[in-house]
Amino acid sequence: MRNLALSDEILLQVEKPARYIGNEVNSVIKDSSAVDVRFAMCFPDVYEIGMSHLGIQIIYDMLNQFEDTWCERVYSPWPDLDSIMRKEGIPLFALESQDPVRDFDFLGITIQYELCYTNILQVLDLSGIPFLATERTWAHPIVIGGGPCTYNPEPIADFFDMFYIGEGETQYRPLLDLYKECRRQGLSRTAFLEQAAKLPGIYVPQLYETAYHEDGTIASFAPKLAGIPATITKELVTDLSRTYYPLKPVVPFIKCTQDRVVLEIQRGCIRGCRFCQAGQLYRPVRERDAQMLKETALQMLDNTGHEEISLSSLSSSDYSQLEELVSFLIDSCRERKVNISLPSLRIDAFSLEVMEKVQDIKKSSLTFAPEAGSQRLRDVINKGLTEEVILKGAALAFRGGWNRVKLYFMLGLPTETEEDIRGIAELANKIAAVYYEVLPREQRNGRVQIVASTSFFIPKPFTPFQWAPQCTREAFIEKAYMTKRAVSEQLNQKSIKYNWHEADASVMEGVLARGDRRLCKPILAAYQKGCIFDAWGEYYKHDVWMETFAECGVDIAFYTTRERGLDEIFPWDFLDCGVSKAFLKKEWQNALDGKVTPNCRVQCNACGAAQFGCGVCTEPHTQTEDDTL
Amino acid sequence: MKLRIKFSKHGVLKFIGHLDVMRYFQKAIRRAGIDIAYSTGFSPHQIMSFAAPLGVGLESNGEYMDIEVHSLTSSQQLIDALNAQMVEGIRVLEAKLLPEDAGNAMASVYAARYAIRFREGCAPAFLNRATIADFYSQPEIIVTKKTKRSETTFDMKPHIFECALSQDEQTVLLTVDASSSGNIKPALVMHAYYEKNGGVLDEFALLITREDTYMNAGDETTPKLEPLGFIGSDYE
Ligand code: SF4
Numbered sequence: 001m002r003n004l005a006l007s008d009e010i011l012l013q014v015e016k017p018a019r020y021i022g023n024e025v026n027s028v029i030k031d032s033s034a035v036d037v038r039f040a041m042c043f044p045d046v047y048e049i050g051m052s053h054l055g056i057q058i059i060y061d062m063l064n065q066f067e068d069t070w071c072e073r074v075y076s077p078w079p080d081l082d083s084i085m086r087k088e089g090i091p092l093f094a095l096e097s098q099d100p101v102r103d104f105d106f107l108g109i110t111i112q113y114e115l116c117y118t119n120i121l122q123v124l125d126l127s128g129i130p131f132l133a134t135e136r137t138w139a140h141p142i143v144i145g146g147g148p149c150t151y152n153p154e155p156i157a158d159f160f161d162m163f164y165i166g167e168g169e170t171q172y173r174p175l176l177d178l179y180k181e182c183r184r185q186g187l188s189r190t191a192f193l194e195q196a197a198k199l200p201g202i203y204v205p206q207l208y209e210t211a212y213h214e215d216g217t218i219a220s221f222a223p224k225l226a227g228i229p230a231t232i233t234k235e236l237v238t239d240l241s242r243t244y245y246p247l248k249p250v251v252p253f254i255k256c257t258q259d260r261v262v263l264e265i266q267r268g269c270i271r272g273c274r275f276c277q278a279g280q281l282y283r284p285v286r287e288r289d290a291q292m293l294k295e296t297a298l299q300m301l302d303n304t305g306h307e308e309i310s311l312s313s314l315s316s317s318d319y320s321q322l323e324e325l326v327s328f329l330i331d332s333c334r335e336r337k338v339n340i341s342l343p344s345l346r347i348d349a350f351s352l353e354v355m356e357k358v359q360d361i362k363k364s365s366l367t368f369a370p371e372a373g374s375q376r377l378r379d380v381i382n383k384g385l386t387e388e389v390i391l392k393g394a395a396l397a398f399r400g401g402w403n404r405v406k407l408y409f410m411l412g413l414p415t416e417t418e419e420d421i422r423g424i425a426e427l428a429n430k431i432a433a434v435y436y437e438v439l440p441r442e443q444r445n446g447r448v449q450i451v452a453s454t455s456f457f458i459p460k461p462f463t464p465f466q467w468a469p470q471c472t473r474e475a476f477i478e479k480a481y482m483t484k485r486a487v488s489e490q491l492n493q494k495s496i497k498y499n500w501h502e503a504d505a506s507v508m509e510g511v512l513a514r515g516d517r518r519l520c521k522p523i524l525a526a527y528q529k530g531c532i533f534d535a536w537g538e539y540y541k542h543d544v545w546m547e548t549f550a551e552c553g554v555d556i557a558f559y560t561t562r563e564r565g566l567d568e569i570f571p572w573d574f575l576d577c578g579v580s581k582a583f584l585k586k587e588w589q590n591a592l593d594g595k596v597t598p599n600c601r602v603q604c605n606a607c608g609a610a611q612f613g614c615g616v617c618t619e620p621h622t623q624t625e626d627d628t629l
Numbered sequence: 630m631k632l633r634i635k636f637s638k639h640g641v642l643k644f645i646g647h648l649d650v651m652r653y654f655q656k657a658i659r660r661a662g663i664d665i666a667y668s669t670g671f672s673p674h675q676i677m678s679f680a681a682p683l684g685v686g687l688e689s690n691g692e693y694m695d696i697e698v699h700s701l702t703s704s705q706q707l708i709d710a711l712n713a714q715m716v717e718g719i720r721v722l723e724a725k726l727l728p729e730d731a732g733n734a735m736a737s738v739y740a741a742r743y744a745i746r747f748r749e750g751c752a753p754a755f756l757n758r759a760t761i762a763d764f765y766s767q768p769e770i771i772v773t774k775k776t777k778r779s780e781t782t783f784d785m786k787p788h789i790f791e792c793a794l795s796q797d798e799q800t801v802l803l804t805v806d807a808s809s810s811g812n813i814k815p816a817l818v819m820h821a822y823y824e825k826n827g828g829v830l831d832e833f834a835l836l837i838t839r840e841d842t843y844m845n846a847g848d849e850t851t852p853k854l855e856p857l858g859f860i861g862s863d864y865e
């Protein structure tokens with residue numbers, strides 16, 4: 001029988017002990033004495049969130065296909081267990097072997113959002129690994145970070161031995177080979193890091209140094225040693241139909257956020273919404289072949305027994321073989337009594353037909369993400385969705401029996417005025433009016449329900465808005481009140497519900513998103529004062545963060561509300577995600593001019609991603625105009 | 630056609646709660662390719678019902694669930710197909726074809742038998758055959774049931790069908806009411822036993838295994854306990 005790292009006594013005390021016992025269907029057990037590399041792959045949040053992440057499943061599956069490597073999983077212990085582990089001195093362990101993480105060769109951490117930074121420190125702390133990379137020895141694992149936040153790794157640079165920039169499928173094999181070779185030769189840890197820094201996509205922060213101007217901006221950022229690259233280009237998979245994909249993903253015992261088969265249909269996005277980081281980071285768009293996806297879907301269903309499948313990608317409606325794939329799935333899933341969970345699709349005749357087949361209309365809702373309330377502001381952010389398209393789509397859907405609509409907007413976008421904000425309420429009102437217009441009383445299925453939600457815009461690196469000032473917390477709250485007032489003034493206000501997100505964490509998130517290396521200290525200090533699980537409203541300690549920033553001399557305005565100069569060197573400029581700074585600058589200007597840029601299928605705008613020679617950059621431009629908004 | 634499946638649950642599986650075990654079996658049944666019947670509607674569900682929920686922390690040699698299938702292979706084949714999908718700690722033991730008119734598993738539950746052992750060093754000093762016999766021979770065993778709003782007292786005695794000590798005097802054997810109306814938790818009986826002997830029970834001291842779950846094959850006045858699989862038959 002398996003031995004567990006935690007005693008029965010502890011497991012019976014904590015909430016959801018199944019988070020810590022492993023043993024799930026399809027989890028991989030190997031003989032630890034028969035492998036060369038032990039890899040702990042961590043998602044620094046609670047099990048149910050971490051287990052739902054596709055990226056980790058892909059890397060877990062790939063690394064375990066390597067005969068010399070055993071990859072295991074690690075998640076953040078929930079605060080109840082956290083305090084027990086500290087009190088009793090129990091080291092953090094990996095789920096499969098239940099062995100301490102500290103004894104592994106690698107600790108990989110995927111970094112999906114800024115609000116998990118303190119959880120990274122929790123993982124290091126509970127593992128008994130020094131916080132600072134420079135204080136580690138061969139007695140500690142190599143700590144490697146990956147995921148979207150590594151596109152500005154600087155605020156957490158001190159805590160990582162290395163970052164892997166880009167998609168994980170390509171460079172792990174060379175990295176593990178190099179590791180094995182260095183260990184065999186008995187080289188020092190530093191020597192290994194120096195060699196790893198020369199591999200494509202690998203960034204070793206301690207080998208670089210930053211100098212600052214008096215005003216706090218960066219004067220220079222450069223490698224300390226000759227032979228270490230000054231620029232690091234992201235790694236990516238050029239052919240997504242012929243690469244790793246987990247056919248036997250782990251099936252958790254407890255209900256997770258994604259309790260289903262996830263089929264990633266493409267990476268990247270052809271649309272360049274100017275606020276959207278993902279839209280730039282993952283360029284160019286690369287599709288997976290429909291045939292490969294069909295075969296993969298069936299095998300994954302067979303191997304997991306999941307009763308649901310979902311498609312995953314950015315802007316799924318742009319996937320060129322969507323109709324073929326979806327009709328195949330509808331047929332084969334009906335036969336297998338498997339539910340299909342649709343991604344949010346552009347509302348048109350096709351998507352409504354599909355939705356009607358796979359969802360209960362009475363329970364489902366239409367989703368639109370206009371992101372801004374007025375056409376003017378939608379042009380600024382390059383969100384092509386027009387009012388006309390939304391109202392037409394809504395009318396079509398109302399006739400088909402739907403009566404719920406969800407709308408997503410952002411507040412605090414560059415150039416936003418009161419009029420744009422009023423536009424949110426007005427658009428919601430017009431949609432409600434359409435319902436009463438197109439449906440005579442006797443055909444109505446109750447009142448129409450419109451839910452408008454707003455989030456606060458936080459400028460992110462590698463977007464045209466990376467130069468933009470972020471709003472203050474007070475301005476955000478004022479804007480939310482303005483929206484609420486505007487909604488209450490609408491004729492159909494009874495049919496409109498308005499929700500907004502908390503503004504508290506947005507300041508902290510803004511500081512971290514465009515922060516630099518000087519933030520490592522305050523982040524560590526905040527953690528040491530008890531900040532953890534910041535992404536969980538009930539644990540987020542706003543006052544402690546603000547107090548820590550003040551004590552550490554962090555000027556919040558410098559990172560958030562300051563408008564950055566066009567020539568400023570950004571902390572992330574040494575990374576090349578494919579999209580050039582010149583292109584982003586041009587797009588920033590286009591935004592201020594209210595000029596729209598067509599999508600990649602209509603016209604190539606020479607963003608720089610063609611350097612990878614794959615995906616949409618190598619296809620003929622088939623759409624003549626953007627008729628697919 | 631309705632099948633009654635018996636399984637055991639040990640080791641780390643004791644930390645998996647009742648609802649999650651149901652979800653686990655739904656997926657296992659799909660992986661095993663069993664021809665199970667589904668409900669109709671937009672999200673069809675497998676037709677499946679579990680006998681008596683087992684608390685987190687308990688192990689079992691006698692759990693039951695009923696499933697409805699469209700076609701039959703053989704008991705052994707079904708057991709093997711499911712066992713090929715099981716994780717360590719959970720085994721399928723029986724698959725019986727039920728007669729048409731059999732009541733569902735949950736409604737059929739009458740009693741459950743538990744073997745209660747003690748963790749290292751946790752057995753009470755007063756544990757012996759005499760104190761157990763004394764305890765069980767009381768004309769009534771009054772306990773207080775606390776709910777959020779009120780406290781009620783009731784007599785547990787008629788709901789205890791067996792209370793004995795094993796040959797080696799290490800294990801308390803307890804058969805109690807497990808029906809949905811009168812279900813008795815084994816720990817509740819142990820609390821009363823401790824109290825009678827001047828002790829206070831820390832539930833963590835107990836290692837409880839449900840040995841089997843029973844139906845009443847007799848009548849109200851003279852119950853006859855038979856394992857839930859009793860009314861079914863192996864099939865070829
Ligand atoms: S459609 Fe726009 S918001 Fe959505 S992923 Fe693409 S660029 Fe981002």
Ligand code: SF4
Nearest residue numbers: 600604605607610617
């Ligand atoms: S190079 Fe052109 S086609 Fe390729 S991603 Fe950039 S804009 Fe799109």
